[in-house]
Amino acid sequence: MSKRTLAIFAAIGATTIYGLNHTIAKGVMPIYVPPMGFIMLRVIGASALFWLISIFGPKEKIDKKDFPKMLLCALLGMGFNMLVFFKGLSLSTPINSAVLVTTTPIIVLILSAIVLKEHIGNRKIIGIGIGLLGALGLILFGAEIRQDAPNIPLGNFLILLNSIFYGAYLIVVKTLITKYHPFTFMKWLFTVGILICLPFGYQELTQIEWLDLPIEAVGAIAFVIIGTTFCTYLFNIFALTQLKASTLSAFVYVQPLIGICYAIGTGQDRLTTIKIIAACFVMLGVYLASKKPISTVDKKV
Template sequence: MSKRTLAILAALGANLIYAINHTVAKDVMPTHIKPFGFILLRVLGASFLFWLISIWAPKEKIDKKDWLRIMGGAFFGMCLNMLAFFKGLSLSTPIQSSIVITITPIVVFILSAYLIKEKIKGLRWFGIFMGFAGALTLIIFGQELRMDAPNIPFGNSLFVVNAIAYAFYLVIVKPLTAKYHVFTLMKWLFLFGLIMNIPVTISEFLEVQWSSLPFDASWRMAFVVLGTTFTTYLLNVYALTNLRASTIGAFVYLQPLMAIAFAIIVGADSLNVVKIIAACTVLIGVYLVTKKPKEG
């Protein structure tokens, strides 16, 4: 199996976990933990895991010129991105969140073209807008998952902030993946992310009644730390070593499909002709974007 194929599978795996997370994390907030407290749990747990696993990774020294980029990546990827998403999720719905963040690929494409000079050719542009058309179809015609959502407009606005921050993160970190081992990058990114998050999140974290958490809340929290944080960030950074930042961003278009599929499996949503058409459109769009361009 080629490195490119493994990278595509890694990106698919990361987005599958993200899609499930839209529903899993929603069911915990705010009854057992508030959104900002959840973020501190995420970065604290992931920081511990990445520093632990880095014991077996190559020992690398970070160049002085790269520290600013690492701190920027931490701010956008482990701070602003997470805070905006989880706060938005507490106010909106899982299906809404999975759909709104499909603006990410557009932002990644623009940033990639201007900041790291990625060449974006016509077929890939067509693919990205085809994926967007499919996602837009879901926005207009798709049923939303009916859950507690006290302020959907504000929540969706925060999803936009989340999408833009995540796009910045992918573009900022992309050049670093060619220089450093993934564990080296992740341990420093999450350490800085932890430091940045503490002032904003510590109060809600301390409010959690840890000793009286039910099992249902505990396994969901564990999923978010181990799956949505540790595993997805690891998979995405690995994918970035072999794929363009804009290609990784395009996989976000799959999240509404996966989120709806998960909702159908648990009996919270249903399939119809519109969703099937939208799904096909999204899949074709992602194929065109991820297709390896011809040399020359």
């Protein structure tokens, strides 16, 4: 099996885990684990796992000139990205979350045009407008009265910010992953992530009542640390060695299907007219923004 095929499977695996995560993580927040405390568990747990498996990787040192980019990657991918997503998810609903993260390819496209000077055609501009209109519709009109979703508009806005930070992370990290082994890169990235998240999550981390946690909550925490954090970041880093950032971000299309089906199947959320319309706008926008003419398709997709 070729590395490119493995990269595609890795990307599918990561987006599947993300799709389940919207409901699984929501199920323990904020009842058992406060959102910022959950982030501390993620970065500490993933850091420990990456240091453990780095024993089986090459012995590498990070070049001093790469420290600023490493810090930026940690801020975008392990700090701001996680913090706003989990806080947003604790305030909103799993389906809103699953729909809004599909704006990531649009964000990557916009940032690629700004940072990498990539050309954006008229169709892509229209797609960006339609997609962002759908996201804005969810933020402004997607509010429901739910005890487990105390501030849906703010939560939706924070989840949209997550897409912006993660899209920026995908672009910045692309310049480093070809230089270092994934184990080396991720262990240092998450170690820096602990320091970034510590001021925001330490107090909430100490509030967790470990002895009172039901087994389902413990299982959800383990899934988020091992699956949503360790595995997905490792899968995505490997996928980026073979795929373009814009191609990898396109796998986010699968998230709403998985996230919505799982949320409804487990009774954690329900579909509404606003959610359906907004999802259609977002998906159509992402499709138009990401679709390329056959003549311009890069060999490395």
